[in-house]
Amino acid sequence: xxxxxxxxxxxxxxxxxxxxxxxxxxxxxxxxxxxxxxxxxxxxxxxxxxxxxxxxxxxxxxxxxxxxxxxxxxxxxxxxxxxxxxxxxxxxxxxxxxxxxxxxxxxxxxxxxxxxxxxxxxxxxxxxxxxxxxxxxxxxxxxxxxxxxxxxxxxxxxxxx
Numbered sequence: 001x002x003x004x005x006x007x008x009x010x011x012x013x014x015x016x017x018x019x020x021x022x023x024x025x026x027x028x029x030x031x032x033x034x035x036x037x038x039x040x041x042x043x044x045x046x047x048x049x050x051x052x053x054x055x056x057x058x059x060x061x062x063x064x065x066x067x068x069x070x071x072x073x074x075x076x077x078x079x080x081x082x083x084x085x086x087x088x089x090x091x092x093x094x095x096x097x098x099x100x101x102x103x104x105x106x107x108x109x110x111x112x113x114x115x116x117x118x119x120x121x122x123x124x125x126x127x128x129x130x131x132x133x134x135x136x137x138x139x140x141x142x143x144x145x146x147x148x149x150x151x152x153x154x155x156x157x158x159x160x161x
Contacts, residue, residue, distance in 0.1 A: 011087050082132070084131040
């Protein structure tokens, strides 16, 4: 953390928040979604009439509610994934400012003095990219799984009697 500068704390906070949301979504898929799906399917199957326009609107509302629950927080996760490299770039800029500060005060030939600034420029960039990559794969998985679960729910709610 010393070599990367204060920007690494920002990357840490963004990454932590991103992973809290990811774990919450995975927890939702593992436990809560199955309960909600079973409740909706049971409510739909207990209806006597499933072919009218009114019944189709009820079915659409049920699917829409589950769709909302499945995609809750996905856009925030994707936003945090996009923010990680940008915070890393902020670290690059602040590190290069340190390099130019050393060059201005001690001359451009002192490589040891510039090394701290170069470190502050490269470590946050790398940390931001690693954090973004780790979240990108999981967020894509969550989004695809949510779409797949909505399609499965629609298929399971039959409209014929």
